[in-house]
Amino acid sequence: MAGPTRAVVADDSHFMRSVISDILAEGGIDVVAQAKNGREAVDAVVEHEPDVVTMDVEMPEMNGIEATERIMAERPTPVLMLSAHTDENADVTFEALDKGAVDFFTKPGGEVSMEMSRLKDQLVDIVVSVASVEVGGRTRRPRRPTQGGGGASTVESASYATNPTLVIGSSTGGPKMVEQVLSDLPSSADLRILVVQHMPEGFTGRFAERIDARSGYDVREATDGARIGGGEALVAAGDYHMEIKNYRNGRLRVKLTQDEPVNSVRPAVDVTMETAADVIDDTLVGVILTGMGEDGADGIRRIKAAGGRTIAQDEATSAVYGMPKRAVETGCVDSVLPIDDIASGILDTIRTEVTS
Known part of the structure; x- marks a missing residue:
């Protein structure tokens, strides 16, 4: 029988190391070592071979990005970045994801001990989920060329439905997956794309900028009342639900709300998918990617009931097979x-x- 999840906690603040370690221990996680900088974190991983590392972003001697890169090279281990809630840290955190970190969790400000206490269940859940992720050893299958991929159609006769809309939902491990999907979609498909990634306020704007730079679509963070047409995409803003308010002549308008969290999250995939199913009368596709929890399952049901098509990421390539699994269990997913x-x-x- 497998023992408890084993973790290394890396943070340059003694207080934060203690708080995080205590929370994890109370949640049944065995903290096998603490580190006050990236160099100590790498050494601790090599010595203790933990299941997961919680990694501060900014540390002396070696920062979290360098440490993550070293860990992935020397002993690949799932890393959860703990990031302060600032624009600068958002940039650095995404860089850490590029180096191999699985996900991130925002450290609270203000009364740290009180906020950490409030967030402790979330922290324990995400640490356990990240610990289950395969890193470094997975061999990926060669990509099947996408028809029209890279924004230029490779098949001259390819033809797409008029005014299609795509809603993508994801959580843990999702940022890199969302980036890949959008970078693989050709602008010739003329999709209207709505992305709901569980991500805090202050990070979604940077996330949208990254996707914009990596895809043929015009991608931006959603604002209240924003409108998009073909070739454009919106990323749900952190801490706001993104509803589809209306849809006319191939253009849709969104409304942002701070209604109560749905499935314990805001933004929630279900909110965007359900309102899309209610409002959009052209071709609609719902996709659920990696993530923990069940957000998106009801949305998939609604899209399917409205005559839309549905897709879920498979277990083998999902960092966390929670959201896709729940979606598949509805019986409303067309393709896995x-x-x-x-x-x-x-x-x-x-x-x-296309008829010739």
């Missing part, structure tokens, strides 16, 4: 695909027959 085939799967749902 590895991440490398998600974009092709989306295009298959909106492709129309």
Whole structure:
């Protein structure tokens, strides 16, 4: 029988190391070592071979990014970044994800001990989820070329449905997956794309900028009343639900609300998917990617009931097979695909027959 999750806690603040370690221990996680800088974190990982590392971003001698890169090279281990809630730290945190970190959790400000106490269940849950992620050893299948990938159609006769809308939902491990899917989608598909990634305020704007730079779509963070048409995408803003308010002539408008969290999260995938199903009368596709919890399952039901098509990421390529699993269990998912085939799967749902 497997023992408790084993963790290394790295933070340059003695107080934060103690608070985080206590929370994890109370949650049944065995903290096998603490580190006050990145160098100590790397050494602790090599010595103790933990299941997971909680990594502060800014530390002396070696910061969290360098330490993550070293860990991935020397002994690949799931890393959860603990980031302060600032724009600068948002940039650095995404860089850490590029170096191999699985996900991040924002450290509270103000009365740290009180806020950490409030967030302790979330922290324990995400540490356990991140610990289960395979890193470093997974061999990925070669990508199947996407028809029209990279924004230039490789098949001249490819034709897509008029005014298609795509709603993507994801959580733990999702940022890199969302980036990949959007970078694989050709602008010629003329999709209207709505992305709901469980991510705190202050990070979603940077996330949108990253996707914008990596895809053929015009991607921005959602604002209240924002409108998009074909070739454009909105990323739900942190701490706001994104509802589809209306849809006319191929353009949709969103409304941001701070209504109560749904599935314990805000933004919630269900809110965006359910309102899309209610409002959009053209081609609609719902996709659920990696993440913990059950957010998106009801949204998938609604999209399917409205005549839309639905896709879920498979277990083998999901960092955390929680949200996709719950979606599949509804019986309303049309296709379960590895991440490398998600974009092709989306295009298959909106492709129309071309007669010569």
